[in-house]
Amino acid sequence: MAIDRVLIAVGPNDRDHTDNLLDEALSIAAPWQATVYLLHVFPREEYNKLLEQMDFEPRSGGLQPDELASRYESIRTPAHKLDEKDIEYEIRGVIGDPSTEIVRVARELNVDRIFIGGTSRSPAGKALFGDRAQQVLLNAPCPTTYVQHD
Known part of the structure; x- marks a missing residue:
């Protein structure tokens, strides 16, 4: 299966972790010369x-x-x-709920892979604050790679 398009969801807490997200995405995208979509979702x-x-x-x-x-x-x-790596990319910004919009944009762009980052949370933390990454993993229209940061 060829990889033509990958989506990297970059959130406000990913600033110090974009290298890890990008490295993981490029390990898949670069060999296929896939287009990379950098997505940021803005809550209203x-x-x-x-x-x-x-x-x-x-x-x-x-x-x-x-x-x-x-x-x-x-x-x-x-x-x-x-x-620098001469990889084709597009920057996308959308407004809405991050987990919902990541899945919607992935469907709209017909991406072959999603890359998301996040931190580990306790079950109580997930119940109290929700877990956007988990919602994306459960609803994504394609394989999704979760890159955990500290």
Whole structure:
């Protein structure tokens, strides 16, 4: 089975761990010369707050989620590394619930593999706060690689 498209879901807590996510993704994507999609999901409140900080009116449509994602250091760093390795990529930003949107975008782009990161949680922590990675793993339309960071 050929790998044509992979999705790397980069969250706000992945800033210090993008190297691990990228290395895992490239171990699959590079040999196949697959397109890499770097995705950041903005919860609505975060998106509006960031727009206001940049002096954009949230309802003006002045800065689309893709553009805002491309300004995130946690996206720019892996994008720069993909440039250096001459790997084709696209930056995607969407607004909504992260686990739901990661699965939706993966379906929309018809990706062959998803890469997500996260930390380990106790069962009580999962019950109390939820586990986005687990929701993606359970609902993903394709194989998903979970990269745990400390």
